[in-house]
Amino acid sequence: MSKPDHGIVLEASDIHRSFRQGSREIVVLDRAQLQVERGASIAILGASGAGKSTLLHILGGLDKPDQGAVTVAGQSLWSVSETERAAIRNREFGFVYQFHHLLPEFTALENVAMPLLLRGLPAAAARQQASAMLDRVGLAPRATHKPGEMSGGERQRTALARALVGEPACLLGDEPTGNLDEQTADRVFSMLLELNRELATSLVLVTHDPRLAARMDRRLELRNGCLSPMS
C-alpha cells in the first residue's frame, strides 16, 4: 500500500544531548541536523562513542533530546503525550539492532505479527500480513520456528520482517548486519535495500562497514556532535 508523499519523512533539528558523569558533562550531540526524504537510504558513520546510537534513540523517540525537535511524518515527537508518542513510534518506525531481540518463546510468525497486534489489528489479519512479510524475506518455511531454531541470518531476516510489517515511514537500524558473517551480512543488506525500494520506507542505518554504506544514497559522518556529508 503506498503512503501519501510528505517529501521529508523524518526531520531532526538542532539536537543537543549531553550526559552527566559525576561532575563532568559529556556533550554527545551538539546541534545535530538531519532531514530524511521519503524512500531515501542514509548511512550514519562515525567513531565508537561518537553518539550514533544516542542519535538513533532520539530520532526514534526512545530518548529525549535536551534541546531540539524531531518530526516524523509531520508529527512532533516531543510535544505529545507518552501514549501518543508510543502510538507514533509503532506506526511510523521500524527498529533493527545488531542483536535480533526476537522473543525466544514465540515463533517467527508470532514475532513478526507482534507490532500489528500492538497496533490493535485483529489476530487473523495480523497473522496474514506477518505471513506475507515472512514470505517476502524468504522465510515462509521457517514460520513456525522459534528464534533458537533458526540461523543468525534467518533471525536477522525475521527481525527485518518484524520491523517492516507495519509499513513504517522509516526504518532505524543500529548495525543491523553487524553480528553476521560478511556473506550473510551482504545478503541481509541486499534484502533491506530491496524492501526500501519496494515499500519506499526510508532507511537510516548506523554502520561501521564502508562497503555497506557505499550502497546507500547518502553517507553522513557524526563527529563532534553533528552530522556532515561524506564523499
Ligand SMILES: Nc1ncnc2c1ncn2[C@@H]1O[C@H](COP(=O)(O)OP(=O)(O)OP(=O)(O)O)[C@@H](O)[C@H]1O
Ligand atoms: N546513559 C548514558 N549515560 C552516560 N553516558 C552515556 C549514556 N549513553 C551514552 N553515553 C555516552 O555517550 C557517548 C556516545 O554513546 P553512543 O552509544 O551513542 O556511541 P556510538 O557512536 O553508538 O558508539 P558505538 O559505535 O561504540 O556503538 C559515549 O561516550 C557514551 O559513553
Ligand SMILES: [Mg+2]
Ligand atoms: Mg552504538
